[in-house]
Amino acid sequence: MGYLLRRVGFYVFTAWAAITINFFLPRLIPGDPVQSLIARSQGRLDTSAIESLYILFGLDTDKGIVEQYGDYLGQLFRGDLGLSFTFFPTPVSEVLADSLPWTLGLVGITTVISFLLGTFMGVLAGWWRGSWADMLMPVTTFLSSIPYFWLGLIAITLLADRGGAFPSSGGYDPGVVPSWDMDFVWSAVHHSLLPAITILISSMSGWVLSMRNMMLTVSSEDYITVAHAKGLSERRVMVGYAARNALLPNVSGFALSLGLIVGGTLLVEIVFSYPGVGFQLFQAVGAKDYPLVQGIFLIITLSVLVANLFADLVYLLLDPRTRKEG
Amino acid sequence: MALPTADVMPVTAPVKRRRRSRLLANRKATIGLVIFGFFCLLAVLGPVLAPYDPGERGDQLLVGPTADHWFGTTHLGQDLFSQMLDGSRSVMLVGLVAGVVATVLGVLVGVTSGYLSGLGSEGLSALSNVFLVIPALPLILIITLSLPETDDMTIALVIGCTSWAWGARVLRAQTLSLRRRDYVEAARATGESTWRIIGFEILPNLTAVIAASFIGTVIFAVLSEITLAFIGVPGVSEWNWGAILFWAQSQQALAQGAWWWFVPPGIAIALLGTGLALLNFGIDEYVNPRLRSSTKVRGVRMRVGFTPVLRGSGHGHD
Amino acid sequence: MTASTEPAAPGTTDVVLEAVGLTKHFPIRRRLRTLFAAQRAVHAVEQVDLALRKGRVTAMVGESGSGKSTVARLMAQLVRQTDGQVLLHGEPVRTGGRRFRAYCRRVQMVFQDPFASLNPIHTVRYHLTRALRIHRSETSAEELLTRVALTPPERFLSKFPHELSGGQRQRVAIARALAAGPEALLADEPVSMLDVSIRLGVLNLLRDLRDRLDLAILYITHDIASARYFADEVLVLYAGQVVEGGSGEAVTQRAAHPYTRLLIASAPDPDRIAGTEAEVTDAGGGEPPSLIEPPAGCRFHPRCPHAMARCELEAPPRLPVESNGDGPHWAACWLYDANTVEAG
Amino acid sequence: ACGDGTTGGAGNPNGVLNIGMPNGPQTENHNPFLPSSSSNSLGYRWALYEPLVMTNQVKPDEEGKPWLATEWTWSDNFRELDLTIRDNATWSDGKPVTAQDIAYTFTLLKNTPALNINAIPYAEAVAEDDKVTVTFTSSQFVNQMDILTQTPMVPEHIWSKITDPATDTVKNPVGSGPYTLKTFTPQTVTLTVRDSGYWQDLPQVKELRYTSYNDNNAQTTALANGSSEWAFTFISNYKAVYVDKDPEHHKLWFPPVLGVHGLFLNTELKPFDDPVLRRAMNMVINRNDVFMQGEAGYFYPEVKNVTGIPTPAGESFLADEFKGEEFEVDVDGARKLLTDSGYTYSGDTLLDKTGKPVQLTLSNPAGWSDYITTLEILKDNFSDLGIAATVDKANQDTWTSDVDTGQFEAAMHWTNNGATPYDLYQSIMDGALYKPVGTAGVNGNWGRFRNADATEALHQYANAADDTVRQEAMDELQRIYVEQAPVLITGAANAGGEYSTKNWVGWPDEDNQYAPAQPTQPNALDIILRLKPAS
Amino acid sequence: MVTTEPVLEIRDLNVNYGLGDDAVHAVRDVSLTLNRGEVLGLAGESGSGKSTLAYGMLRLLPPPGVITGGQVLYHPRDSEPIDLMTLSTAKLRRFRWSEIAIVFQGAMNSLNPVHTIAAQLCDVIAAHEPRTSRAAQRSRAKDLLELVGINADRLGSYPHQLSGGMRQRVMIAMALALEPRVVVMDEPTTALDVVMQRQILAQLVELRERVGFSVLFITHDLSLLVEFSDRIAIMYGGRIVESAPAAELYRESLHPYSDGLLHSFPALRGPRRELTGIPGSPPDLRAMPSGCAFHPRCPRAFEPCADESPVLAAPPGSDERPGERTVACWLHAVERVKS
Ligand SMILES: Nc1ncnc2c1ncn2[C@@H]1O[C@H](COP(=O)(O)OP(=O)(O)OP(=O)(O)O)[C@@H](O)[C@H]1O
Ligand SMILES: Nc1ncnc2c1ncn2[C@@H]1O[C@H](COP(=O)(O)OP(=O)(O)OP(=O)(O)O)[C@@H](O)[C@H]1O
Ligand SMILES: [Mg+2]
Ligand SMILES: [Mg+2]
Helix, strand or coil, X not given: CHHHHHHHHHHHHHHHHHHHHHHHHHHHCCCCHHHHHHHHHCCCCCCCHHHXXXXXXXXXXXXXXXXXXXXXXXXXXCCCCCECCCCCCCEHHHHHHHHHHXXXXXXXXXXXXXXXXXXXXXXXXXXXXXXXXXXXXXXXXXXXXXXXXXXXXXXXXXXXXXXXXXXXXXXXXXXXXXXXXHHHHHHHHHHHHHHHHHHHHHHHHHHHHHHHHHHHHHHCCHHHHHHHHCCXXXXXXXXXXXXHHHHHHHHHHHHHHHHHHHHHHHHHHHHCCCCCHHHHHHHHHHHCCHHHHHHHHHHXXXXXXXXXXXXXXXXXXXXXXXXXXX | CCCCCCCCCCCCCCCHHHHHHHHHHCHHHHHHHHHHHHHHHHHHHHHHHCCCCCCCCCCCCCCCCCCCCCCCECCCCCEHHHHHHHHHHHHHHHHHHHHHHHHHHHHHHHXXXXXXXXXXXXXXXXXXXXXXXXXXXXXXXXXXXXXXXXXXXXXXXXXXHHCCHHHHHHHHHHHHHHXXXXXXXXXXXXXXXXXXXXXXXXXXXXXXXXXXXXXXXXXXXHHHHHHHHHHCCXXXXXXXXXXXXXXXXXXXXXXXXXXXXXXXXXXXXXXXXXXXXXXXXXXXXXXXXXXXXXXXXXXEECECCECCEXXXXXXXXX | CCHHHCCCCCCCCCEEEEEEEEEEEEECCCCCCCCCCCCCEXXXXXXXXXXXXXXXXXXXXCCCCCCHHXXXXXXXXXXXXXXXXXXXXXXXXXXXCHHXXXXXXXXXXXXXXXXXXXXXXXXXHHHHHHHHHHCCCCCCHHHHHHHCCCCCCHHHHCXXXXXXCHHHHHHHHHHHHHHCCCCEEEEECCCCCCCXXXXXXXXXXXXXXXXXXXXXXXEEECCHHHHHHHCCEEEEEECCEEEEXXXXXXXXXXXXXXHHHHHHHHCCCCCCCCCCHHHHHHCCCCCCCCCCCCCCCCCCHHHCCCCCHHHHHCCCCCEECCCCCCCCEEECCHHHCHHHHHHC | CCCCCCCCCCHHHHCEEEEEECCCCCCCCCCCCCCCCHHHHHCCHHHHCCCCEECCCCCCXXXXXXXXXXXXXXXXXXXXXXXXXXXXXXXXXXXXXCHHHHHHHHHHHHHCHHHCCCCCXXXXXXXXXXXXXXXXXXXXXXXXXXXXXXXXXXXXXXXXXXXXXXXXXXXXXXXXXXXXXXXXXXXXXXXXXXXXXXXCCCCCCCEEEEEECCCHHHHHHHHHCCCCCEECCCCCCHHHHCHHHCCCCEEEXXXXXXXXXXXXXXXXXXXXXXXXXXXXXXXXXXXXXHHHXXXXXXXXXXXXXXXXXXXXXXXXHCCHHHCCCEXXXXXXXHHHHHHHCXXXXXXXXXXXXXXXXXXXXXXXECCCHHHHHHHHHHHHHHHHCXXXXXXXXXXXXXXXXXXHHCCCCEEEEECCCCCCCHHHHHHHHCHHHCCCCCCCCCCXXXXXXXXXXXXXXXXXXXXXXXXXXXXXXXXXXXXXXXXXXXXXEEEEEECCEEEECCCEECCCECCECCCCCCCCXXXXXXXXXXXXXXX | CCCCCEEEEEEEEEEEECCHHHCEEEEEEEEEEEECCCEEEEECCCCCCHHHHHHHHCCCCCCCEEEEEEEEEECCCCCCCXXXXXXXXXXXXXXXXXXXXXXXXXXXXXXXXXXXXXHHHHHXXXXXXXXXXXXXXXXXXXXXXXXXXXXXXXXXXXXXXXXXXHHHHHHHHHHCCCCCCEEEEECCXXXXXXXXXXXXXXXXXXXXXXXXXXXXXXXXXXHHHHHHCCEEEEEECCEEEEEEEHHHHHHXXXXXXXXXXXXXXXXXXXXXXXXXXXXCCCCCHHHCCCCCCCHHHCCCCCHHHHHCCCCCECCCCCCCCCCCCEECCHHHHHHHHHC
C-alpha cells in the first residue's frame, strides 16, 4: 500500500513536472511560428503573408507568461491541447490521434517485444554460461553501441532501396486507405518491419546484457542451490526460480529506462519517415509549433508514465514483497 | 543504448592491492581501455594529423576511397578522412564533459539523497526518477533548441544536466546500503564530521560504481550528441561525426552509392561505444565477481547445481 | 539490596555513564490505510535504566531484536532517544555538533561485525591515526596496537582489513575505540561474529583493558554463558525492557524472571543430562512480541508459563529478589511482589 | 517497390496520376486560403478551386489565359479591376458560378485579414450581372498576378455559412475545378474527376493521388521507382538517383521565375557599406559552382545576367544596356577594382581602407544544406580575393531573428518573386522597408540597404500610371543594382518539378514552356488538363 | 534406533575451489560414515571446510568448486550402493531430496521469495512424484507444516511474511517432504536466537524419533553438538581431525584442537571452568602449514608434527568398536606405534 501511494505520488509529480517543462521550454525558443513558417518556405511564401499569419495564429495579442501558464493548465484539464500551427487550425489532439497509433504500434510493441525477447535471451545466456551462449555477448555489445539511426539508414540502403524487399519510408503504401482490411494491415505491417527490426536489434542487446547479469547474480543465491538440491527439473529451476527472481530488477529497470529507450527509438521514425509522433515532434520543433511540441512531448511523457505504471503493476504482481502485507 | 546493467549490486569489499591488476587482468576491460585510449589520442592529435583542411573544397567530388583520400570525398570534394579526424575531438570532448557533469551531478544528488534521510532525500530521489522517466532525447532536443547560442560546451552541459539521473539512482541505492554499514557508523562514533564521512568513508567505496556510471553517461552523451548533430541541431562542431552523417544524409549519400560517407562515422561510433561498454563490463565484473564470464577452464564447464567431478587431476595431497 | 534497583545517586563517582528512563521509538512510515491514523512506531527500547561503573563490566543479554544494539547506539548518542536521558558523570548529555566530539572522546563503541566496522579501503594506520587526530591524542598508533596485543605493531600498520583475521580486525576496532582514551566502552556483541576459537582472546583482552585502564564496559551479547564468564553485572533485556538485573552469578545461576529462565534453559549446555527437556518446555515457547503494539502489562506475559491476571494489566516494577550473597539481584516480575510471594 | 497493383506506374490504365510532395503527414484541411492546409501544402487546392486567370510564371510578360474570368481590365491607375465572369462554370455541387460568388470571395478576404495572405488592400467588391468590380486603396500594378491568378474562388452559398473561415478546415470542399475530393488520409489525398458541369473539357486524368512523403529522400525514392509521377523536391544527384533509373521517362524541368537567392551583406557594417567592395565580391562568386554543387545543377537555376534578373523569365524587363551582359567571374578585375580604390593587400590578405583585414562571417541555419553548401563555396571564392570568411551554422530561430533585426554580417536569403522583377528588387533594396539594426519586423531588405534613388524607383514602378515611366524606373533599378551590388545574387528561384512521361505525356518542358512544372502552382491545373495517356 | 549400518559413506573426498595451480584445497581426503538413524555432528571453526564437504558430497557446490577425487556411497535399503560422484545429471536430480535432503543456514535465502510456501512444498513433491494430484500435494504440504508445528493456514504465505524461526521450520518440513533417509543440516540454527534454536532442535530430535532418518549436523557450536548428536567429527583445515561418540569426545578429547574447542566456551552452569581457548588464528587454505595443519597453534606440537601429516586412525586402546573413534594426531599415532 505504502509502495503504491509513493508510486502514485511519483506519477502525479512527474506528470506535473513534464507539463511545466513542456510549457516553459518551448516558450524559451527564440523566434516564432510565423517567422519559421516563412523561413521554411524559403521564398515560396511571400513576405507580405506575415501579417495575416500573425492574425491567423492569434499571436497578435500579448499575455503574461503566468497567465498563459494558468490558461494552459486549465486547457489541459479540459483535455484541450490547443491548435497546431503547422497544421493550422487542426487541433493538436487530432494530429496526435493521427500519429500516436503509429508510434504506439511501432515503438510500443517493439519495445515490449525487445524487452521480452532480450530478457528471454538473457535468461538463456545467463543460465547456459560457459557454452555457446557466451558468443552472444560480444555481438550484443557491439550492436548496442550502434546508434539507432545509423543502423536504420544502413538497413534502408541494404534492404529497402534499389528494389529491396522492404519499403524505405512511410507507414503504409501510398494509395492504401487506412481501414481494417487486409490490404492496409499487410501494408502497415510490411512498412513497420524494417524499423521494428532496427529498434529490436539496437535495444534488445541492453536487455540481454542486464538480464544475463541478473541471472548470474541470482544463480548464486541459496534458493537456487536449494532448488537444485530439491531435484527440480532444469527448466523449473531456470524459469521458476532463477529467471523469475532475476526478472524483478529488470522489470523496474525497464520501467525507468523507458524514457531513454523511447527517446532513442523516436529517431527511427525520423530515419524511416514513419508517420509517428517522433517524426511529428521533430517537424514541430523545427516549425516552432509550440502547441504541437508541447502536446507531443506531453503525450510521450504520459505514455512513458502509463507504461511505467503498467510495469509497476507487473512488478507488484511479480514481487509478493511489495503487495499488501498479510 | 547501453543500459547500466545490474541494478543494485552489493559492493564487495574491494581488494586494494589486487585492484589494479585485477581490472587489467580482465580482458574486456583491457580491450575497452585500449579502444578508449585510441579515441582519446585521436581527439588530441586528430586535427593535427588530418592531411587536409576538413572544410577545404577539392576537385574530386564525391569519389570513393583513393590513395589521396583514404575515406573518399564529399560532394564538395572535402576529404572525409580529415573530417573524421577533426571530428573526433568534438565527439570525445562533448562525451567526456557531459560525462563529468552528469557524474558530478549524479554523485551529488545520489550520495546526498542516499546519505541524508527524510524529505530532502525523498525529494531528490523523486527528482531523479522524474528525469529518468521524461524521455531524454526529446528533452535534450527541446532544450538545445531553446538556447540562443549553442556550441560544443553548451551541448555537453545540456546532455550532462539531463542525463545524471541514472547514475544518481544507482549511487543512491549503493549509498543507502553503505550508510548502514558499521564502518560508517563507526566513523561517526569516532567523531568524524559528516562531509568527511561522505568524502572519505563512503565515496571511495563507490569508486567502481561511479566509474561505471561515468562511462555509461559518456556512452549516452556521445550517442545523444551524434544524434543531435545528425538531426541538424546547430552548435555541434563542424565535423563532429554526427555532422558528417548529417551531410551524408542531406546529400542522400546512400542513395547515390557514396557508402564511404556513411560507413566510417558509424563504425567509429560503434567502436567507441563498444570500447566504453567493454570497459564498463570490466568494472561491473570487478564490482560483482559473479559476473565474470569465463567459467569454462580447460574443458570443464562449471554449473550451478552440478559440481563437476574431476578424476585424476590435481589431488588434494600436498 | 534495594539500593541498586534505583539509578545510582548523582555524584557517585564510580558511575561513568548512566541511562535514565531511556526510550526509543522508531516511527514507521505511514501507509495509505493508516494515513489518518496516529503515527505508529517500533517501541524498540522502553524505560531502560542502567549504569556503567568504572572498572566494571556490565553485560546485557537478550534475544535477537530485544533492543540491545539500540541501547548501545543510544548510549553512544548515534541515535537520538525519544525520551529519557543519558548521563555522563551525572551530567545530562547534550550532543550537538562540536559537543558530540567531546562526548565521543569519553564514550566509545565497538561494533558487532569486525568485517564491516573497518572501511575496506583504508589501512589500519589510517583508521587509528584518524581517531587519534580527531581526539588530539598523544598516543601513537603503534602503542595502541601493542595495547590490543597486535605485536609487532609495524607488521599490522600498513595492512588493509581484508588482510587480517576476524580476531585481529576486532582488535583493531578496539584499538580505534581506545584511541580516544574513553572512559566508557560500549561493546555491541563484540565476539558473536568471531570464530569460537578466537572469541576468548578478544574477551580476555577486554577484561584486561578493564583492569588496566579502569574502563567502564557495556558488554552486549546474546550468549548468556559468556556474560556469566565476563561480566560483573548482568542485565536481561526483553522486548526493549530490562527484566532482570544483578551480579553475573546471581542472574545466571538463580534466574528469577521467567524469561531469563527460558533463556538459560534454551542455551546449549553439554553438561545437561538428557531428560531435562521438560524444563525447557515448561519455560514456555512462542515468539517475541510485536514491538509495534507491545503487549500491555508485562511484555512477557503471552509467553509466560506463570502469567497471572495482573501481568496483563500492569507492568511490573523492579522487585528485589532474595540474593544468596552474590550481590544485588532484582527482577521486573510480579512473582516477586510481596503480595504474590505471600499468596504463593 | 511493392507488388501492390494500385501503386507504382500502373496509373494509366485507371487514369490515375500520382503526385508527390515531401511534406510529411497531413491533417485534413481543405481550406484553400490557409498556407497550413493540406490542400495548399500538397497543391491540390488548384484542382478543386480555380483562379480567375491563368498566367504562365515562366513567361510573366505573356498575356494570361481567361479562366473563371473571361475578361479583366485594370483602370484608374490599377486601383480598380473590372471582371467579366464566365457563365458556363458550375460549382461541384451543381450550382452555377456567379459574379456574386466572385465578389463574395474578395469581400471575404477583405473582411478576414487572417486569410488575406498577400495583404491586398481591398476596398470593395461589387457584382452586377456577370460583372464584378473590385476596388483597392492603392495601385495594384505589382500585385496584379496575386489577385488574378493566385486567389482561389469560393462559392458564397457554402462559405457564408462558415462561422470562422480562418479556422475552418472545410471538410467538404466545393469548388469550380474539374476534380472533387474522394478520400483523405494523412498520407494520401485522392481526387476524382467530376462527372459533368465543368466549363471546359474534362481532363483525361481520372484520378489524382497526392501522396505526402515524409522527406526528400522518401520522395526521391518514390520518383526513382515510379510510384511518384510528378513531384517537386530537391535531389542532390538527380542524374544518378533519378534520371538514370529510367532515362527515357524520368524528366525534370526547373525554369527560373522572377525571384532570386543571394548573399545579403549587412550594408550597415563597415567595410561592407562600400559598394566597391561589394561589387568586387560579386565579381568573384562562381555562380556556376553554386549551381552545380550547391543546387545539384538544376534546382535554383543559374542567374546569368549581371542585373540579377533571372532569364529567360525576366528577359523582357532587362534594360537595353544590360541585355546580353553575362556575368563572369573575374578575380583579377576584382582585385584591381579594390586596389584602385584604396584597398591594399598584405600578403594574401585584403586590407580595407583603414588597413584592417577584411573578414566576414557567413551564417545560415545548420539544417539548410544547400545554403550551407553555397556558403562553403562563397567562402572559397572570397578567399581568392583575400577575404577570410567563416561559415557559421546557426540555430534556425536565432538566425531568423538575427536576420530580422540586422544582427548578421552576411547570410544567404531569398527574395519574393512576382510577375515582374519588382518583387525581387524590392526585397533587395527597398528603403521603405528599412528598419535600423536592432529593430525587428523587416519584410525584405534584410541587408538594410539604403539608397534614395532605389526607393524612389521602386515606388515609381509600383505606382506609375504609364509604361514608359515604369520602364525607366526598372532600368534605374537595374543600374543601381549593378553599381551597388547590395546583394550578391547566386541563383534564381524556380517553379519546376520532376515528372515521368511513362504514363502521361504533355508536360511542359524547355520546348513547350506553357507553364511552370511545379505541382503546387495554379498552373498545375493547366498542366493536368493537358495531360494525355502515353501511347 | 542408532545402528552401525551405514547409509552414507564418504571415502577420500577431495574438493577444490578453482582449477590448476591456484586451486584451493578446501576438503582433503575426508572419509566419514553416517549410520542409519544417527545424528552425526560436524564441528570446526569457520573455513574449515564443513559446508564444502556437505555441498560437495551432494555435488551442489557453486563454481568454482570441483570435486577432484573420492567417492560418496549411498546405501539404498535393498540394493547395491550408489556412488553419487558418478551419477548422471538426471539420475542425480531424481536422487536428490528423495534420498538426501539438505537444510541450509539461512532460511530466508533458501526459500524462493516470490513463491508461496505451499508452492515450494508442492514443487518438490511434484518433481519427484509427478503423479500426485494437486489436492494430494496440498494436503501433504499441510501435513508437513503441521509436523513442524506451523499452522496450516500459513500455506499461502510468502517467505517474507514468516519469522526467521518459522522459515527454518518450513525448510525442515520441506526436507522431510519425501521422507529421505538422510538430512544434511548446515548450521540450521545459527541465525536464530537460543530460544528458537532449542525449539527447533527439540522438534528435530522428536521428528527423528518418529520418522527415523539420519542427520549430518554441521555447526561451529560444539556445546550444541555435544548435547544433540550421537557422534561428532571435528574438522580442521579441510580434514577430519577427530571423530568420536559425543559423550566420549566431551569427556576426553584426544586431539589438541578438539580439546581447545571444548575449552573455548564458558559453561553456563556449575563451576566456572578454566578457559584456555586456542592461540593463533585459523590457517589460510592457500598456504597450509606443512605436516599437521594445526601444529603452529598446537600447544603440544613436537617434531613429527611439522613434517608429516598424521593419518586419521583409531587411537590405541579403542579396538573394541572399530571406526567408532578415530583421531589424526601424532600424539596418539606415536603411542600406537610404540605399543
Ligand atoms: N532504524 C530503525 N528503524 C526502525 N526500527 C528499528 C531500527 N533499528 C532497530 N529497529 C527495531 O528495533 C528493535 C530492536 O533492534 P536492535 O537492533 O536494537 O535489536 P538487538 O537486540 O540488537 O538484536 P540483534 O541481536 O539481532 O542484534 C528491532 O525490532 C528492530 O527491528
Ligand atoms: N568460492 C571459493 N573460492 C575459493 N575458496 C573458497 C570458496 N568458497 C569457500 N572457499 C574456502 O573454502 C574453505 C572452506 O569453506 P567452507 O564454507 O566449507 O567453511 P565452513 O567450515 O563451512 O565455514 P563456516 O563455519 O564459516 O560456514 C574456506 O577456507 C573458504 O575460504
Ligand atoms: Mg544487535
Ligand atoms: Mg559453512
